[in-house]
Amino acid sequence: MKKTAITALIFGVFSLIQVQAQERVTIGIFPFTFAAGTVSNPSDVYSVQEAVINGFVKTKRFTIVDRTKKVTKTEIEENKDERYIDSKKLAEQGKNLGAQFLVLGHVISVSIEESRSVNEGKESVSYEAKISTNIQIIDVETGEISTAEIIKLSSDKGILDILLISRTPEAAVATAITRSNKVIEKFVDENFPILFHIAEIQEKDGKGNATKILIAGGSDFGVKRGDELNVVEIVEMNVAGKMVKRKKGIGRIKVSKVEDENFSICEVKEGGIEINSKFQAKAKLQVVTKN
Numbered sequence: 001m002k003k004t005a006i007t008a009l010i011f012g013v014f015s016l017i018q019v020q021a022q023e024r025v026t027i028g029i030f031p032f033t034f035a036a037g038t039v040s041n042p043s044d045v046y047s048v049q050e051a052v053i054n055g056f057v058k059t060k061r062f063t064i065v066d067r068t069k070k071v072t073k074t075e076i077e078e079n080k081d082e083r084y085i086d087s088k089k090l091a092e093q094g095k096n097l098g099a100q101f102l103v104l105g106h107v108i109s110v111s112i113e114e115s116r117s118v119n120e121g122k123e124s125v126s127y128e129a130k131i132s133t134n135i136q137i138i139d140v141e142t143g144e145i146s147t148a149e150i151i152k153l154s155s156d157k158g159i160l161d162i163l164l165i166s167r168t169p170e171a172a173v174a175t176a177i178t179r180s181n182k183v184i185e186k187f188v189d190e191n192f193p194i195l196f197h198i199a200e201i202q203e204k205d206g207k208g209n210a211t212k213i214l215i216a217g218g219s220d221f222g223v224k225r226g227d228e229l230n231v232v233e234i235v236e237m238n239v240a241g242k243m244v245k246r247k248k249g250i251g252r253i254k255v256s257k258v259e260d261e262n263f264s265i266c267e268v269k270e271g272g273i274e275i276n277s278k279f280q281a282k283a284k285l286q287v288v289t290k291n
Helices: 006-023 042-057 075-079 087-097 169-178 181-191 272-280
Strands: 025-029 062-066 101-119 122-139 144-154 198-204 210-215 228-239 242-258 264-270 285-289
Touching: 025 042, 025 087, 042 062, 042 101, 042 122, 042 169, 042 181, 087 101, 087 122, 101 169, 122 169, 144 169, 144 181, 198 272, 210 242, 210 272, 242 272, 242 285, 264 272, 272 285
Parallel strands: 025 062, 025 101
Antiparallel strands: 101 122, 122 144, 198 210, 210 264, 228 242, 228 285, 242 264
């Protein structure tokens, strides 16, 4: 992006730094735990933990403070009797790590079901694994648990997965974890939606509708061509004497081009008039993941 004036260049650089600081969330991930007697192989807990970490990493939207790096597959057994949690105490640890949120996982159960079938006089055995994990998120600023959700993973085969039948319990667990990608991706998107600012209105029609806008989010944050996003206005409301922030939807956009690591061009699909007027009025606008 070229600027014709030094002041404009300086303003642009500081604006970019501010946007990046706001958008990249720092997550602290603590070693996952499990209850004694519910998991026969501690390495399964380690594998679930790694799948969740990868789910955050691949979005490119987070700075990860990974406390689990010090825990090996064998050492994770030492945590098997730990229970959740003193969230206030952990929040203090999170502050020391520089984290905004903490992610904790507790594997509730890993169950294996055996199935036998006979085909042309030959018996075959297959296995299905089901893994249930409680994921909790602590808001470091408040010390409160903001999310507690049970994620269920399964190796259950679909009609097109006949060649992926698990012949051993270990293979069944591995398959369940491999198939966890979409479940974890949904969890991350729902709890940490993409959040960007509108950098500028690039095009308007004769009626004042914004038709093309530039958002301060690019490949570094996992933005892809074709992504659909919502434009919301942040409105503060007084509810029972307490100021509460409300996200009011005003429009819908679609990414038409990812310019670089920091910016993307979007077509306005809905709400062009309001997006333009609110932007010109310097209202608090955000671009968030379309759920």
